[in-house]
Amino acid sequence: MELPQDFTRRIRSQLGDACDDFLACYEKERAYGLRCNPLKIEEKKLRSVLLEKQIETEQVPWAAEGFYYSKDVYPGKLPLHEAGAYYIQEPSAMIAVSLLDPQPGERILDLCAAPGGKSTQIAGRMLGQGLLVTNEVVAQRARILSRNIERMGVRNAVVLNETPKRLAERFPLYFDRILVDAPCSGEGMFRKDIQARGEWSLEQVEICAKRQRDILEKAASMLKPGGILVYSTCTFAPQENEQNAEWFVRQYPQFELQRQEQIWPHLQRGEGHFAARFYKKHLSKEETAISPACERTADTAKKQARKKNVRKSDTDKAAGYEQLQEFCTTTLSEEMCSRMRLQISSGQLAVFGDQLYLLPAEIRSLDGLKAERAGLHLGCCKKRRFEPAHALAMALRPEDVTQTTETEEPERFLRGETTGCGDQKGWTLVTTDGCSAGWGKASQGVLKNHYPKGLRRN
Numbered sequence: 001m002e003l004p005q006d007f008t009r010r011i012r013s014q015l016g017d018a019c020d021d022f023l024a025c026y027e028k029e030r031a032y033g034l035r036c037n038p039l040k041i042e043e044k045k046l047r048s049v050l051l052e053k054q055i056e057t058e059q060v061p062w063a064a065e066g067f068y069y070s071k072d073v074y075p076g077k078l079p080l081h082e083a084g085a086y087y088i089q090e091p092s093a094m095i096a097v098s099l100l101d102p103q104p105g106e107r108i109l110d111l112c113a114a115p116g117g118k119s120t121q122i123a124g125r126m127l128g129q130g131l132l133v134t135n136e137v138v139a140q141r142a143r144i145l146s147r148n149i150e151r152m153g154v155r156n157a158v159v160l161n162e163t164p165k166r167l168a169e170r171f172p173l174y175f176d177r178i179l180v181d182a183p184c185s186g187e188g189m190f191r192k193d194i195q196a197r198g199e200w201s202l203e204q205v206e207i208c209a210k211r212q213r214d215i216l217e218k219a220a221s222m223l224k225p226g227g228i229l230v231y232s233t234c235t236f237a238p239q240e241n242e243q244n245a246e247w248f249v250r251q252y253p254q255f256e257l258q259r260q261e262q263i264w265p266h267l268q269r270g271e272g273h274f275a276a277r278f279y280k281k282h283l284s285k286e287e288t289a290i291s292p293a294c295e296r297t298a299d300t301a302k303k304q305a306r307k308k309n310v311r312k313s314d315t316d317k318a319a320g321y322e323q324l325q326e327f328c329t330t331t332l333s334e335e336m337c338s339r340m341r342l343q344i345s346s347g348q349l350a351v352f353g354d355q356l357y358l359l360p361a362e363i364r365s366l367d368g369l370k371a372e373r374a375g376l377h378l379g380c381c382k383k384r385r386f387e388p389a390h391a392l393a394m395a396l397r398p399e400d401v402t403q404t405t406e407t408e409e410p411e412r413f414l415r416g417e418t419t420g421c422g423d424q425k426g427w428t429l430v431t432t433d434g435c436s437a438g439w440g441k442a443s444q445g446v447l448k449n450h451y452p453k454g455l456r457r458n
Contacts, residue, residue: 001026003190006202014238021266030191031269033091034075035117036065038124039153040397040435041085049080049433061268062261063094065124068269079410082455083435084152084394089117092188092263092270096181096232097121099259099277104129106176107362111164111219114141116148118181123154131362132157133175135167136372146373153394153436156360159373164218170369172221173287177228180219182212188234188272191265209239213247220252221287223280229255232275236262241274254282320381321349324356327379327386331427336400350374354381390452393429393439404429405440405447413437413449416456421447 003026012019034057036043043065047057055073060066068091075081076088097118102108102125110119114136123132134149134157136142142161149157160167185205189196216231223229231248233240241262249257260276321344328337343349343358350357350366352374359366359375366374377391398404403424407413410432421428424442430451431437440447 001191002197004197004200007187007190007200010202011236014236018266022264025266026191029071030265030271031091032069032071033060033089033094033270034067034069034086035063035089035094035121036067036086036124037084037120037152038065039128039155039395040083041433045434046085049085050075053078060091060094062263063091063098063121065121066091066094079414079432079437080435082151082414083410083432083437085433085435087117087120087148087152089121090192090234090271090273092265092268092273093117093234094121095261095263095273096179096230096275097125099232099261099275100177100179100228100230102126102177106130107174108132109167109171109175109178109219109222110134111167111178111180111215112136112182113159114138114145116145116152118179119145119157120148120152120154122179123149123152123157126156128155130156131360133160133167133171133363134158135160135162137161137163139372142372149373150377150391150394153396155358155376155395157373158360158363158366158371158375161370161372164215166369168218168221173224173283175222175227176224178219178223178230180212180215180229180231182208182215182231182233182240184208184212184233184235184240185237186234187236188265191271205235205237205239208235209237209244212240212244216244216248217251220248220255220280225254225280225282227280229278229280230275231278232273234271234273236264236272236274241276245276245278248278252284254284254287255280320351320354320356320386323381323384323386324349324378327388327427331388331401331403332396333400333402336396348375356380356386388427388439390438390450390455393436396429396436398429398431398434398436401427401429403427403442404431406431406434407437410437411457413440413451414455414457416449416451416453418449419447420445 036046057067102122104127113119113134119134136145139161146159185208186196255278258277258279263270263273265272328340348359350359356378357374377389379388421442428440428442430440439450
C-alpha cells in the first residue's frame with residue numbers, strides 16, 4: 001500500500017523501532033466488527049442467530065457489545081441488519097463510548113455524530129432512559145444519522161443539524177456526558193479508504209487540530225460539573241491527540257484528564273483510534289456567574305415546552321390526538337399503551353403539521369433549532385385515521401403490541417411484497433428472528449406491506 005511520504009516520515013519518528021511493524025500491518029487484512037443493539041436483541045441470542053447463518057463472532061476486548069467477524073461473511077446483507085439488531089462498526093471506534101460509559105437516565109450529547117455508530121452505541125447503553133442529543137453540522141450527513149437512529153429503534157434521541165457554537169449558546173451546563181468524536185485527518189482510515197490517503201497532508205493535520213480545539217471549547221461550556229467529556233479521533237497525529245488533550249487541561253483547569261487510549265493497528269485488532277476521558281471537577285469563574293440563571297432558564301423552558309405541546313395536541317390537533325389514542329388502544333399492549341398515555345399527558349407529544357412525535361422527557365423546546373428528528377416519530381394523521389411511522393415499529397418489541405407476525409421470508413418483506421396473514425386484522429408488527437422490522441396491515445387474509453418504499457430492496 002502506498003502511504004503519503006510525509007506521513008511515513010512522521011510515523012517513523014513517532015514510533016521508532018516499532019515503525020516497521022506498523023507499516024507492515026498495512027499489507028495485512030484489516031479487522032471487521034459489528035456491535036449488538038440491546039434495544040432490539042440480547043447479545044447471546046444475536047450470536048446464536050448469526051452462528052446459524054455461518055457467521056462466527058469473537059469479543060472485542062474494549063467493548064462488551066462489540067464483536068469481530070470474518071471478512072468472508074457479509075452480515076450487512078442480512079435482514080436482521082435492516083431490523084437494527086446490530087450495527088456494522090470498525091472495532092477500534094468502539095473504544096470512545098466505552099470510555100464515556102453512558103448510563104440510563106442521563107442527559108448525553110454526541111456533538112459530531114454522523115453517521116451514527118457512536119450515537120447508537122450510546123443509545124444502547126442508555127436503554128431508552130434519559131435524553132440523547134445527537135448532532136451533525138452537515139445536513140446530508142445529519143439525514144444519514146437520523147436514518148441510523150431510526151433503524152436501531154432509539155426512542156429517546158433528538159437529531160439536530162447545528163453548529164457547536166449554536167448548541168453551546170442553547171445548552172450551557174446542561175449535559176452529564178459529552179462525546180466529541182471530532183473531524184480529523186483520518187489516518188486510521190488509510191487501509192480501507194484510498195480517498196483518506198489522497199486528502200491527507202501535514203497542513204491538513206494542523207487545520208484539523210485547530211478545528212478540534214474550537215469544538216472542545218464549545219463542548220466544555222455545555223458540561224455540568226461532575227460530568228464526563230470524551231474526546232476521540234481516528235488518527236495517530238500527536239497534534240490532534242495527546243497534544244490537544246494536554247492543551248485542553250491547560251486551557252480549562254476545571255477539567256482533569258482521567259485516562260487516554262491509543263489503539264494501534266500493529267498491536268490490536270483495529271484500524272486505530274484515540275480517546276481521552278476528562279472529568280469536570282468544578283465550574284470556572286465565568287460558568288459560576290451564569291449557573292443560577294442557567295438553571296432558572298432550563299426550568300422555565302421545560303415548563304413552556306410542556307404547556308406548548310399539550311396545547312397543540314389538545315386544541316389544534318384534537319382529532320389527530322383521538323386517532324392516536326384509538327391506535328394505541330387497539331394496537332399496543334396494555335402496558336405500552338399506559339406508558340404512551342402518561343408520556344402524552346406529561347407534554348411530550350409534539351405536532352408538526354400532520355406528523356406526531358414523542359419528545360424525550362428531558363428535552364427543552366426545539367424552537368429555533370434545526371431538528372432533523374424531533375424525538376420518536378409516531379406517525380401521521382390522514383383524514384380520519386392514524387398511520388403509524390416506520391420509526392415507531394422499529395422502536396417497539398413484540399411484547400409491546402397486541403399482534404405480531406414472524407416473517408418466514410424476510411427478504412420478501414424488505415422488497416415490499418404482500419404475504420398471507422390468516423385471520424389477523426389491523427396493524428401488525430412484522431418481525432424477523434424476533435426483531436421488529438416494520439408494519440403490515442392485515443385484512444381478509446392478506447398482510448399489506450408498509451415497509452417504506454425508500455428502504456426497499458430491489
